[in-house]
Amino acid sequence: MSIHLGAKLGDIAERVLLPGDPLRAKFVAENFLEDVHCYNEVRGMYGYTGLYKGVPVSVQGTGMGNPTMSIYATELIQDYGVKKLIRIGTCGAMQKELQVRDIVLAQAVSSDSNLMEKIFYGCNYAPTADYGMLSKAHQLAQEKSVNVHVGNIYNSDEFYRETLDRLHKFMDFGVLAVEMESAALYTLAAKYGVRALSILTVGSHLLTNERSSHQDSEKSFHDMVEVALHTILTDE
Ligand SMILES: O=P(O)(O)O[C@H]1O[C@H](CO)[C@@H](O)[C@H]1O
Numbered sequence: 001m002s003i004h005l006g007a008k009l010g011d012i013a014e015r016v017l018l019p020g021d022p023l024r025a026k027f028v029a030e031n032f033l034e035d036v037h038c039y040n041e042v043r044g045m046y047g048y049t050g051l052y053k054g055v056p057v058s059v060q061g062t063g064m065g066n067p068t069m070s071i072y073a074t075e076l077i078q079d080y081g082v083k084k085l086i087r088i089g090t091c092g093a094m095q096k097e098l099q100v101r102d103i104v105l106a107q108a109v110s111s112d113s114n115l116m117e118k119i120f121y122g123c124n125y126a127p128t129a130d131y132g133m134l135s136k137a138h139q140l141a142q143e144k145s146v147n148v149h150v151g152n153i154y155n156s157d158e159f160y161r162e163t164l165d166r167l168h169k170f171m172d173f174g175v176l177a178v179e180m181e182s183a184a185l186y187t188l189a190a191k192y193g194v195r196a197l198s199i200l201t202v203g204s205h206l207l208t209n210e211r212s213s214h215q216d217s218e219k220s221f222h223d224m225v226e227v228a229l230h231t232i233l234t235d236e
């Protein structure tokens with residue numbers, strides 16, 4: 001057991017999908033994996049391990065924001081030996097060419113979080129995706145004819161913003177979409193020498209205010225989860 005996970009050693013696979021919402025972890029386990037067991041209920045942050053095409057894969061809720069992602073990513077890597085982590089999240093679109101339900105592959109992460117400043121003595125650090133997993137996910141998404149976008153995303157510690165100025169600045173510089181966990185995930189993956197990628201479904205559009213309903217978005221997760229599962233299985 002680690003501090004925040006009730007799993008025994010060996011309960012968690014080397015390959016883990018990471019949704020923010022613990023109920024999304026349950027949904028993925030019940031609908032995509034076989035021979036599933038729940039290894040964590042601590043804090044209601046459900047974690048499951050099952051088989052995908054005969055290979056053990058876990059799916060672990062992370063909660064919202066860089067601090068909770070940091071806790072789960074660190075314990076998964078350090079205490080349970082996880083080697084490949086793919087976040088399956090939602091995001092808000094920031095460019096007009098993106099549509100609700102499109103998929104975004106986060107190649108790089110810009111952030112307003114001071115997490116990196118703390119780690120790197122006030123300097124900037126550019127959290128980046130694992131290139132092998134990024135290119136595999138891109139290829140798979142294209143094969144499935146999914147509307148997929150690859151590029152820089154905005155990681156924020158704010159969901160409800162004091163000002164929109166910063167958001168607009170990132171829009172001006174071509175940043176695709178906003179979310180709240182990928183800076184911590186990519187930075188910790190680099191620290192511990194493991195592989196990470198964030199795959200995001202557009203749940204809302206910040207330019208048009210369109211948003212998918214909660215139920216609607218569970219269905220639209222289907223493509224993202226399939227791309228994530230196929231990507232995490234390949235060794236490129
Ligand atoms: O849907 P998830 O994975 O939680 O991701 C996004 O949704 C939450 C905000 O509603 C934040 O966690 C953000 O990153």
Ligand SMILES: O=c1cc[nH]c(=O)[nH]1
Binds near residue numbers: 091159
């Ligand atoms: O983090 C997020 C996710 C969706 N929409 C936002 O505005 N922020």
